[in-house]
Amino acid sequence: MKRGKRYKEAAKLVDRSIQYDAAEAISLVKKTASAKFDETVELHIRTGCDSRHADQQVRGAVVLPHGTGKSVRILVFAKGPQADEAQAAGADYVGAEELIPRIQNEGWLDFDVVVATPNMMGVVGRLGRILGPKGLMPNPKAGTVTMDVAKAIKDIKAGKVEYRLDKSNIIHVPVGKASFTEEQLADNFQALMNAVLRAKPSSLKGAYIKSATLTTTMGPGVKLAVAKIAG
Template sequence: MKRGKRYAEAAKLVDRATLYDTADGIALAKKSAVAKFDETIEAHIRTGCDGRHADQQIRGAVVLPHGTGKVVKILVFAKGDKVAEAEAAGADFVGGEELIPRIQNEGWFDFDVVVATPDMMGVVGRLGRVLGPKGLMPNPKAGTVTMDVTKAVNDIKAGKIEYRLDKTNIIHVPIGKASFTEEKLADNFQTLIAAIVKAKPSAVKGQFLKSVTLTSTMGPGVKLNPVKFL
């Protein structure tokens, strides 16, 4: 894959053979974010889980203390007095059955997170085929299926992110923007890592964290020492 000059210059900053500590890794990820926009700093965590087994799945959510730097649009499926509650909490879109054709037939996806009250999951379930592949399906483990829509919306707006294994048993999550201070990125990263270590399935044998890599949107990967987090 051909890379641009900016990437080549940024890549020179990183020693691919070195496992950095958190502070140095974050400093390098920030320094190598040289695009003209405010790049996202992401963590990519390769685990020793085998996600094909139900007892080795990881899925949860954590509120990053300094948020992600991204403005998140929230859609809430609710009815009755929960509609007004969701609107008062600051949800961007609130509705029910009438939203199904808009999403299914018109391809409307102007939202980043979907929250639903339990009594609406029968309706939302009909959208499984379109929301599922996009990672938008509400889930109790992530706190997005709940009667407490005020807390759900407030947490997401405050910087709550969801983490889960992909098909290759890697967790990919944003921890902030390149414009964040190193201290804020470190706070967010430590909060995330603590949550993931705590979520380790008891069925996992051997090394739990195989590798931990930080990267900016357009920059090279910076490998951290995974042993430091266990």
């Protein structure tokens, strides 16, 4: 892959042979953020799990202390009092069956998170082929299938992020923005790592976290000292 001049300059700041502790890595990724927009700081964790086994799934959610720095558009599938609660709590879109053709036929996807009450999951399930691959399917483990839609919306707006294994058994999750202070990023990073470590499958044999990397949207990866963060 051909890299631009900015990336090459930023890459010179990172020693690929070193595994950095979290504070050093956070300081470095802030220095490597050189794009004209406020880059997202991302954490990528390679695990020893095998997501093909149901008992080795890792999935959950955590509210980052300082939020994600991104405004999130929330779609809520609900009826009756829950629909009213969702509107009052600041959901961007609220609806039920009438939204299905809009998403299926018109390709409408102007939302970042989908919340649904349990009684609406039969309806939402019809959108599985569209929402599933995009990571938008509501899930009880992530707190997005709930009768308490107001709390779900409040948490998401406050900076709740979902973490889950991809097909390569890697977790990709935002930690904040490059404009955040090192202290804010460190707090978010720690909250996230604590949640992921607590989610370790009890059936897993061998290493849970094999490697971890911090990076910005356009910057080079900074390897983390796994023994320190997982110890």
